Amino acid sequence: MxxxxxxxxxxxxxxxxxxxxxxxxxxxxxxxxxxxxxxxxxxxxxxxxxxIDKFDLLDQIEQRLFGDLGNHIDELQSNYSSTHTFEKEQEQLAATLFSAIKMQSPLLKIFLSDHGRAGFHLRFREAFSEKVRVNLEKNESFKATLKVPMEYFLSFITSAFLGLIEQWVQNDLDKTPQEMTILYIDIISFIQKKNTKKV
Amino acid sequence: MxxxxxxxxxxxxxxxxxxxxxxxxxxxxxxxxxxxxxxxxxxxxxxxxxxIDKFDLLDQIEQRLFGDLGNHIDELQSNYSSTHTFEKEQEQLAATLFSAIKMQSPLLKIFLSDHGRAGFHLRFREAFSEKVRVNLEKNESFKATLKVPMEYFLSFITSAFLGLIEQWVQNDLDKTPQEMTILYIDIISFIQKKNTKKV
DNA sequence: CACAAAATTGAACAATCTGTTCATTTTGTT
DNA sequence: AACAAAATGAACAGATTGTTCAATTTTGTG
Missing domain, CATH: 1.10.10.60 (Homeodomain-like)
Structure with missing residues (x-):
């Protein structure tokens, strides 16, 4: 009832x-x-x-997908211990996202492909851009140091992240969420080290 | 004739x-x-x-768009002087890309939106992923240092870049290509500095 | 079980869009 | 002017859409 x-x-x-x-x-x-x-x-x-029509059908599936993803992320996040460094927290967030994505990968693979509906990647990015924004804005030092407009930074970092996810689901999850988290960290580290070297 | x-x-x-x-x-x-x-x-x-039909129409427009973009990029790249550092070259490439995008922004804005066709962002990313790959693989130290699979690194960095472009064209080019290049560099620098600080 | 409500069915419908055909007209070139 | 290429208008069958309605089946509850 x-x-x-x-x-x-x-x-x-x-x-x-x-x-x-x-x-x-x-x-x-x-x-x-x-x-x-x-x-x-x-x-x-x-x-x-x-x-109502096939668009309504797709909308409802999409809504449920976003809802399920959000719920799963919130659930995982509620287990966080917030005693870590900023970087550790970012790592934890990344791990959470990869883990949540894994559960929905069959649907995501289709929706992100050319079989899906135009603009899905925008709506998807928007949906989880919010999760990242909330996480980032908790950090005062972050907000103080960021010189570029927040919207551009968010577009950059969430798109990059989604790029990994797209590759991952296209590869039919050839790695575990943990491996993807490490891969993500490795790429960030690589970028950080890269500018100290010459050709 | x-x-x-x-x-x-x-x-x-x-x-x-x-x-x-x-x-x-x-x-x-x-x-x-x-x-x-x-x-x-x-x-x-x-x-x-x-x-043949409206799909053929869109395909032809898309093909021409990619062709024009590629030609413009190649043209700009032919003026490069290759005496710079790896980072300087990356900056030059970024400037070239932003400049090429600007010329096609009206079409790109539509094609990347939900008015376009599903999967466009994948084809778009694939098209200019090649440009980036060629540029990166010229650098031996880069190839030697990169620990993660090239496909994942490319997905990451080209998606990030496309994220900036999407935000830019959605904002109706609120910045010049030069400003976008600086913004891009600022974000990379920000990421590079970020991991030295604590919460 | 029995019965009422809910859900599904089958069939028909007008409307729209598709892709093709063909005879005719317009346009551009020599 | 003469010829070829391009565009037109009209018609066509075939698909798909979204709706209606009476008839039937399934479901849930007492």
């Missing part, structure tokens, strides 16, 4: 699952409602009892 | 221009061939004399 009880999740889940299955093979724009109904073995009309 | 002479570029250009104009207001998936013909004030059948 929960307030959040949803009637009829079963068919809705069936439709969403079938849709994702087709999305692995065809682009979003080429998929018809008929395709989805056929895959789910339901009447085409039934689709419209649950979703 | 050039080999590359194209018959009938006028109508083709008209169609492409009209299409881009509509793309500023509507998403690619919602635009019909009828919309394009109406905007260009041509017969719908004429569209099919020049393009």
């Amino acid at each position: 929960s307030i959040y009880r949803e009637k009829n999740r079963k068919t809705k889940d069936l439709i969403q699952g079938s849709f994702i299955k087709i999305l692995e093979k065809k682009t979003f724009e080429s998929i018809t409602v008929g395709d989805i109904a056929k895959q789910a073995q339901i009447n085409r009309g039934t689709f419209y009892l649950h979703f | 050039s080999i590359y002479r194209e018959k009938n570029r006028k109508t083709k250009d008209l169609i492409q221009g009209s299409f881009i104009k509509i793309l500023e207001k509507k998403t690619f998936e919602s635009i019909t061939v009828g919309d394009i013909a109406k905007q260009a004030q041509i017969n719908r059948g004429t569209f099919y004399l020049h393009f």
Whole structure:
């Protein structure tokens, strides 16, 4: 009797699952409602009892994805001990993000590919840009030292991070979240050392 | 009498221009061939004399965009003097890229937005990832020092760079290419200094 | 189980868009 | 002017969309 009880999740889940299955093979724009109904073995009309159109279907999947990701990140973050250095905290955040991504990698792989919907990478970046911003702005020394506009710094660092994630999911998770965290740190260290050397 | 002479570029250009104009207001998936013909004030059948379908139209615009970008970059790079340090060369490359982007910013703004086509940011990143790779691999010390897989490093650094570009074009070029180059260097410097400080 | 509510079905529908065809007209070049 | 290339208008079948509605099936609850 929960307030959040949803009637009829079963068919809705069936439709969403079938849709994702087709999305692995065809682009979003080429998929018809008929395709989805056929895959789910339901009447085409039934689709419209649950979703306005295929865009609504994708929106709802995307919303749930972001929600699940956020919840998982918050959950992991609640276990943080905040006695570390700034760098250690950044490392902890990175590990958290990689871990959360891993759970959603099949969906992310599709949504980030050309089978997905235009602009997804922007919405994805925006969604987790907030997580990073909150984390960074806790640090007074950071805010004081940063000379460039925050929006540009955030675009830079979150895009870089997403670049790693995209490569990772495209490689079908060829590394563990822990290995990815180390890889991330190694790259940062590499950049830090690089400017002391000459050609 | 050039080999590359194209018959009938006028109508083709008209169609492409009209299409881009509509793309500023509507998403690619919602635009019909009828919309394009109406905007260009041509017969719908004429569209099919020049393009297979609207996907072909977008493909051709995208190809030309990448071609133009590449040519412009190569042109600017041919003026390099290679007597600089590795860092100076990286700075020069960054300046070149920002300058090339500026010329194509109206189109890039649309193609990177949710009005464009899924996966554009991947193709875009891939296209200029090559430019960066070639530049990096010239440097022996770089190759020797890099511990992480090249593909991951490239994803990281090119995504970061594209993040800046996306923010820049979304801001309607609120800075000059020179300012963007400085901003880029500032961010790298910031990251380099950051790990020496505590919370 | 029985029964009512909820969900699904099948079929039909007008509307829109697609891609193609073809006869005709316009345009550009020699 | 004459010829070829390009564009037009109209028509066409085929797909897909989103909606409706009566009939049927499934589900949940007493």
